[in-house]
Amino acid sequence: MSSQVSIGQPAKLEVAWKRFFSPSNRYLSPLLISCVLLVGQLSYGILESYTRTLLAIATSLVAEIVLSRIYFGKWPILVSAYISGISVGILVRSPAFWPYALCALISITSKYVLRVHDRHIWNPSNFGIVAMFILASGSVAGLSIQWGNFIWPMIVIWTLGSAIIWRLRRFHISATYVASFLGFALLRSWITGDPWRSEISPITGPMYQLFIFFMITDPKTTVRSKTGQILTIIAVAAVEMVLRLHQVVYAPFYALFVVGPTAMLLEMWLESRRARLLVAHA
Amino acid sequence: MKPSRTTRVVVTVLFIGMLATPLAIRQLSARRQAAQSKLDESQALARYGFHLQEVSQQAGVAFVHQAPTLDAKLDGIMPEVASMGASVSIVDFDRDGWPDLYVTNSKTGSLNCLYRNMHDGTFKEVAGPMGLADVNQPGTGVSMGAVWGDYDNDGYEDLFLIKWGRPELFHNDHGRGFTRVTETAGLPLWINANTAVWLDYDGDGLLDLFVGGYYSEKLDLWHLRDTRMMPESFEYAKNGGRKFLFHNLGNGRFEEVSEKVGIQSNRWALAASAADLRGTGRPDLFIANDYGVSELFLNEGGHFQEAGQATGVGFAPKSGMNVAYGDILNQGKYAIYVSNISEEGVLIQGNNLWVPREGDASLKYENLARDMGVELGGWSFGAQFGDLNNDGYLDLYLTNGYVSLNRSKSYWYDFSRVAGGNSKIIGDAANWPAMDGRSLSGYQQKKVWINDGAAKFVDVAQAVGATDIYDGRSVVMADLWNRGVLDVVVANQRGPLLIYKNTVSPENEWLELALVGASSNRSAIGAQVTLYWNGQHQLQQVSGGSGFAAQNDRRLHFGLGKNPQIEKAVIRWPSGKTQTVENLVPGKLYNVTEAE
Numbered sequence: 042m043s044s045q046v047s048i049g050q051p052a053k054l055e056v057a058w059k060r061f062f063s064p065s066n067r068y069l070s071p072l073l074i075s076c077v078l079l080v081g082q083l084s085y086g087i088l089e090s091y092t093r094t095l096l097a098i099a100t101s102l103v104a105e106i107v108l109s110r111i112y113f114g115k116w117p118i119l120v121s122a123y124i125s126g127i128s129v130g131i132l133v134r135s136p137a138f139w140p141y142a143l144c145a146l147i148s149i150t151s152k153y154v155l156r157v158h159d160r161h162i163w164n165p166s167n168f169g170i171v172a173m174f175i176l177a178s179g180s181v182a183g184l185s186i187q188w189g190n191f192i193w194p195m196i197v198i199w200t201l202g203s204a205i206i207w208r209l210r211r212f213h214i215s216a217t218y219v220a221s222f223l224g225f226a227l228l229r230s231w232i233t234g235d236p237w238r239s240e241i242s243p244i245t246g247p248m249y250q251l252f253i254f255f256m257i258t259d260p261k262t263t264v265r266s267k268t269g270q271i272l273t274i275i276a277v278a279a280v281e282m283v284l285r286l287h288q289v290v291y292a293p294f295y296a297l298f299v300v301g302p303t304a305m306l307l308e309m310w311l312e313s314r315r316a317r318l319l320v321a322h323a
Numbered sequence: 324m325k326p327s328r329t330t331r332v333v334v335t336v337l338f339i340g341m342l343a344t345p346l347a348i349r350q351l352s353a354r355r356q357a358a359q360s361k362l363d364e365s366q367a368l369a370r371y372g373f374h375l376q377e378v379s380q381q382a383g384v385a386f387v388h389q390a391p392t393l394d395a396k397l398d399g400i401m402p403e404v405a406s407m408g409a410s411v412s413i414v415d416f417d418r419d420g421w422p423d424l425y426v427t428n429s430k431t432g433s434l435n436c437l438y439r440n441m442h443d444g445t446f447k448e449v450a451g452p453m454g455l456a457d458v459n460q461p462g463t464g465v466s467m468g469a470v471w472g473d474y475d476n477d478g479y480e481d482l483f484l485i486k487w488g489r490p491e492l493f494h495n496d497h498g499r500g501f502t503r504v505t506e507t508a509g510l511p512l513w514i515n516a517n518t519a520v521w522l523d524y525d526g527d528g529l530l531d532l533f534v535g536g537y538y539s540e541k542l543d544l545w546h547l548r549d550t551r552m553m554p555e556s557f558e559y560a561k562n563g564g565r566k567f568l569f570h571n572l573g574n575g576r577f578e579e580v581s582e583k584v585g586i587q588s589n590r591w592a593l594a595a596s597a598a599d600l601r602g603t604g605r606p607d608l609f610i611a612n613d614y615g616v617s618e619l620f621l622n623e624g625g626h627f628q629e630a631g632q633a634t635g636v637g638f639a640p641k642s643g644m645n646v647a648y649g650d651i652l653n654q655g656k657y658a659i660y661v662s663n664i665s666e667e668g669v670l671i672q673g674n675n676l677w678v679p680r681e682g683d684a685s686l687k688y689e690n691l692a693r694d695m696g697v698e699l700g701g702w703s704f705g706a707q708f709g710d711l712n713n714d715g716y717l718d719l720y721l722t723n724g725y726v727s728l729n730r731s732k733s734y735w736y737d738f739s740r741v742a743g744g745n746s747k748i749i750g751d752a753a754n755w756p757a758m759d760g761r762s763l764s765g766y767q768q769k770k771v772w773i774n775d776g777a778a779k780f781v782d783v784a785q786a787v788g789a790t791d792i793y794d795g796r797s798v799v800m801a802d803l804w805n806r807g808v809l810d811v812v813v814a815n816q817r818g819p820l821l822i823y824k825n826t827v828s829p830e831n832e833w834l835e836l837a838l839v840g841a842s843s844n845r846s847a848i849g850a851q852v853t854l855y856w857n858g859q860h861q862l863q864q865v866s867g868g869s870g871f872a873a874q875n876d877r878r879l880h881f882g883l884g885k886n887p888q889i890e891k892a893v894i895r896w897p898s899g900k901t902q903t904v905e906n907l908v909p910g911k912l913y914n915v916t917e918a919e
Contacts, residue, residue, distance in 0.1 A: 090639065108334065112326040136673035136693055140345075147341050154331075154338045177345030178668035179352070179699075195745070235756040239737065242744025242754070288736035290669055 071123050073205045074255055077198050078127060081247055084194045093141045094130030100145035101126030108153045121165070121261070122149055128166040128255055132184045132248060133173060140181045144169045158309055162302040164262040166255075171298045174291050183291050184248045195245065202254040211258040217271045218257055219244070221278030229282060243293075252293050262301055264308040273304040362786045368828050371773055372712030375788040375811065375823040383445040384438055386820040389430035391465045391487065394547040399757030402726045403734075404553075405429075407517055407593075408487075409814040410468035410797040410872035414480045415440075416453075417498035422801040422876050424812060425455070425482070426820055427466035431545075433459050435466055435484075444804060454501045455482065455493060464488010464513070464544075468797070468872030472521030472530040474571055476845040483532055485872065487515040487544055490534065494575075508569075509576050514540050515564050521867030522597040522606045523844050523897045524584070525625040529571035530844045530867065535592030535610055536564015550752035554591060557742040557749060558640035560614035563591030585627040590615045596646040596869040598657055599851060600679075601686055604899050606849050609636070611643025611661045617675075621686070635688045636661075641672040645871045649708030649717040650862040651678075651695075651774055655853055657862065659688070660719065662703030662871070666764050669735050673698040674706075674721075696780045697721075697772050702764035705871035709800040709809045710882030713831035715859070716774040722795025722813050726758070727765030734761040766792045769813075793818035801876035807833040807910060809880050814872075832883045832909035838865055841917040842898040846877060849897035850917075854881050855890040883909050 078094070088094050105122035109115060129144045148169030152161040155168070173181045206212045226240035233240075243249055257263070257277065263270055277293070277300045284292035326334075367374040379385070388409040390402075397404050408429025413422045421440035428435050434456040438446035450456035459465045468485035475481070479495035492508045493501040515538035521530045538544060539562065542552055554560035566586050569577035581587065590612040597606035605622040612618065616637040620627035631637020636659070645662035652658075656679050663672035676692035692698035700706075702725040708717040726734070737756040741749055748754045769789045772780035784790070793815035803810040803822070811823040834854065838847035848867040853860050863879045883889070892904045896917050904915060 111330055111334070135671055136690075136698060143341060143344060147338070150334065150338045150341060154335050172342060173345065174668065176342060177349070179349055180345070180671060182666075182669055182671045192745070233756075235737070236754045238748050238751075238754040239741050239744075239756050242748045243740045245745035245748065246743040248743065288733075290736055290739050 067118065067120050069205050069209055070255065071120050071127075073202055074124055074127050074251070076201055077247070077250065077254075078131060080194050080197055081131070088131065093133075093135075093138060094127070096138060097130035097133070097141040097145045098123065098126035100142045101129065101149050104146050104149035108149065112153050121152075124255060125149060125166040125169070128251060129169060131251060132166070132170055134182045134184055135180050137180055140173055140177055143177075144173045144181070147172050157306065160261070160305065160309070162262060162305040164256050164259045164297065164301060167262075167294055167297050167301065171291075171294050174294065183294070184246075184251075195250075198247075198250050202250065206254055206258060209258070211260070213267065214258045214263065214270050214274055215253045217274045218253055218278055221275050222281070225278050225282040229285060232286065249293065252297075256297060262305065264304050266308075269304065269308060273300060276300045276304070360785065361788075361790065364788075364826065367783075367787045368826065371783050371787055372714055372828045372831055373787060373808075374826045375771075376826070377788070377791070377821050378444075378824045379820055379822045381444065382822050383441075383447065384424075384820055384822060386426050386436050388426075388815060388817055388820070389428055389433045390817050391429045391544075392431065393544045396547055396550050397752050400752060400755045402728060402758055403738075403755075403763060404752070406726060406794075406816060407796060407872070408465060408467050409816045409818070410466070410485075411799050411812050411814040411820060412469045412471060412868075412874040413799050413801040413812075413876040414471040414482075414874070415877075416471075416480055416495060418479065419498075421805065422803055422878075424820075425450075425469050425471075426814060427469055427484075427872075428459060429465040429467065431459055431461050431465060433465070435459070435469075440803065442804075452500070454503070458484060458491060464515075467517050468519065470519050470521055470868040470874050471846075472532075472848055472867050473844065473846040474521075474530045474532070475575060476529070476840075478845060480846060483519055483521070483534075485516050485519045485534070487538065488513060490514050490516065490519075504575060507575055509578070510569070511540070511567070511579070513543070514567065515542060515544065517593050517872060518595045518610075519868060520595050520597050520608070521846070521848050522608070523849055524568070524597075524606060524608075524622060524627075525570070526605060526897060526899065527571075527573075528840075528842055528844055528898065529573050530846060530848060531571045532567075532569040532577065533586075533595060533597070533608060534567040534569070535595045536566060536589075537591050537593060537613070538564055539589075540564050551750055553750050553752050553755070554614040555746040555750045557614055560591055561589050562750070563589050563612075563614070565589055566592065566610075584625065585629070586620055588612075588618055588629075590618065593644045594646045594661075594871045596648060596866060597849070598648045598864055598866070599849070600657060604895070604897075606897075609646045609659055611646045613642050613644065614640075615643075616640045617643050617661055630686070634686050635690075636675070636677050641675070644704050645706045647707050647719075647869050648864065648866070649719070651676075651708065651717050651719075652778065653716065653776075653859045653861045655860055655862045658691075660697070660706050660708065662700060662706055662721065662723075664702050664764070665699045666702065666735060669739055671699075674700055674703055691778075695778055696782075697770075700770045701767040704796045705798040705813075705873055707798045707800050707811075707870045707873070707875060709811075709875070709880065710833075711771070711809055711811075711825060711827075712773060713808065713827050713833045713882030713884070714776070715831075715857075715861070715882050715884035715887075716776040717861070718774050719770070719772040719780060720789070720798055720800070720811055721770040721772070722798050722815075723769060724765055724767040724792065724794040726763040727792070727794050728758070728762045729760045730762060730766060732759075732761040734758050734763040738763060765794065768792060769795060789823060791815075791821055793821070797871055797873040799870065799873045799875050800880075802835060802878065802880055805912065807835070830885050832885070832887050834881045834883060834889065834907060834909050835878050835912040836881075836892065836894075837878045837912060837914045838894065839914065839916045840896060840898070841919050842900070843896040843917055847896070847917070848877070851895045852879055853893045853895075855893070856883055856887045878912070
């Protein structure tokens with residue numbers, strides 16, 4: 042018996058482990074963002090408050106259920122709404138409650154309203170947060186603090202995030218962005234004469250970690266081809282650099298807001314042209 | 324299944340409504356703001372019951388603060404790192420019954436000023452002859468603030484000078500001059516502090532002294548070894564200055580006991596104030612920290628227990644810059660006002676108004692700043708509670724503005740990207756881009772929030788005449804000319820000292836109390852007065868320092884509203900004795916000495 046266990050158990054574990062970290066496991070991303078939240082909160086209390094974050098998550102989930110029932114008549118899978126809610130709950134900073142609920146509501150509703158060829162083209166939380174930055178700047182700011190003075194929470198999140206994103210086969214997106222950001226940061230430093238450390242400073246903060254692992258890698262709002270994804274993300278970093286040269290505080294969100302849908306629309310146009318050509322050839 | 328056209332239209336309309344919601348909120352707020360247009364004196368009196376007029380020139384006060392210039396390694400961000408030092412405190416140093424002003428200067432070699440009240444609406448500068456002017460000499464650091472307390476109980480208020488540098492204690496020689504007693508007192512050679520408070524923490528009748536370090540005391544800011552002197556984090560920094568509690572030994576000497584009594588922190592303290600928050604008879608100590616959470620040290624019979632998280636005030640890290648106590652609801656309990664930073668589109672911390680929760684057995688606070696309307700005040704600094712219109716409710720005056728340089732160029736972008744970075748980056752001044760004359764939350768409008776008595780404050784600053792836009796730091800309130808109204812004095816960084824003379828509707832009445840301790844410390848610091856009138860009561864205390872780098876008049880001023888019927892004043896002295904004063908009539912200043 043014991044020999045059977047000692048041979049069989051690791052095999053089962055290995056299977057379970059592989060299944061868990063399989064790219065098809067849709068719960069990997071929410072697990073990762075929950076880990077980010079926990080590490081950030083337990084080590085430094087990065088949240089404005091638990092209640093505000095829970096409000097954002099709850100609003101996202103409820104909005105997703107209601108809209109999915111109204112629009113498609115079916116019960117939704119809540120993974121995406123959970124990620125949107127938690128992103129809003131972490132990234133939005135406001136002493137008031139309403140911005141959390143409203144931002145979550147705008148984020149989820151944008152998925153249903155802003156659709157082209159039955160695909161939503163904006164990352165939901167990116168849309169919601171940019172909308173709040175533009176429309177409610179007197180009440181809302183973005184997460185702009187760091188993880189405090191210890192490097193370990195940052196290392197944990199970067200390592201865990203990279204491993205999971207690797208398994209989800211989207212690591213190239215995050216890696217491209219990081220490389221582009223660093224390259225453009227040095228270019229900015231050369232242009233402005235500011236210390237290079239001040240230019241790379243933002244990427245060392247939690248706002249960018251959420252941006253890198255959750256927003257730009259969102260499968261629903263990124264183009265399909267790997268080359269397209271890489272080019273898109275370089276374009277995001279390039280637009281961000283231009284915005285940063287104009288001293289725009291929340292440059293990455295605005296850059297993704299502009300480049301993301303543009304790339305999606307371009308891809309749709311190219312696909313429809315290709316389809317038309319195939320039909321014509323046939 | 325595809326959604327019907329009606330569904331899509333309805334959801335789209337709702338979506339547009341969601342996007343329009345913040346705009347509508349902003350519009351409403353802008354309209355409310357527009358209603359706060361400037362009024363002339365008679366209109367302001369009719370509408371709000373008071374009017375402020377800036378009279379420093381007429382009063383003969385032409386003080387302009389000069390900022391420090393620190394080590395040249397910090398040149399690029401000098402306006403940011405040398406952004407404090409303007410302060411004002413109220414003292415009747417010569418015991419003539421009229422409040423005088425002490426104002427700090429912060430450039431090396433600059434002179435501090437002591438303005439003696441001449442009883443005729445003017446002040447005369449006497450710091451030189453009194454020995455309190457030349458206190459910013461090279462190698463000794465520069466002034467950041469001042470607090471007054473009669474540490475030897477001889478009847479005259481002595482001066483503790485808060486510095487980035489060598490702290491100084493001056494003994495008041497019966498109002499005729501001051502003698503420097505720093506070494507005799509046993510004070511340390513160097514503290515980079517922005518706050519200090521006189522308090523009798525152990526109830527022995529002798530004033531002790533708390534000093535809160537900001538920059539580490541190991542740094543000589545004029546001779547830095549390197550540029551790693553900034554906070555290691557924007558919200559979690561613990562590499563600031565240490566805290567000191569100097570226990571008064573009664574022989575002119577002090578013993579540093581902070582570790583012994585449980586006050587240990589290296590957070591970046593900017594403001595502190597003491598008050599008995601639980602009715603124990605001993606003062607608790609609230610510290611507002613920059614780059615982190617506030618700390619509340621509860622006094623457990625002479626030993627302190629940090630209870631920031633337990634009481635709710637030490638959870639969300641912000642940029643604390645002020646501690647002021649006020650019984651804003653006339654319930655006999657202090658609310659605590661802590662100022663922070665709010666800059667539209669970049670950082671919305673919001674100020675905190677910590678109000679004690681009803682019904683909790685233990686002390687718990689909730690932040691009601693938003694509900695009560697005192698949350699957003701820009702880059703807020705000093706604030707004080709006081710009844711500006713004598714209507715019986717404490718109002719709140721807040722000054723603000725960080726660095727006003729080039730109006731059209733902002734440093735916020737550079738500030739925010741470095742502040743959001745790793746500790747190795749934020750902590751080294753060399754990584755901070757040069758300010759190059761740019762402003763950082765400059766030219767801000769002040770806030771004068773009047774209390775409607777029903778848990779709401781309304782900003783009337785522009786309407787009542789508080790229209791300056793200097794970089795305000797320190798605010799004090801005092802009845803400068805013994806007229807039964809609270810005037811406001813504001814010290815501005817790199818700006819003039821402003822004296823706002825108050826005119827109040829005559830139908831609102833008042834009462835003032837000047838307390839003198841006997842078995843308690845003679846300054847009566849820590850004494851609490853509950854005044855009962857017209858079926859309500861209000862609690863006030865004599866403070867050894869509050870706000871930001873400030874100290875109000877020790878005399879307590881109560882606004883009473885119209886036709887007041889005063890029942891009594893109950894005084895609880897720091898000695899523990901309770902004294903009830905009856906047969907009080909409005910419109911008078913009462914001198915009350917502690918009964919033996």
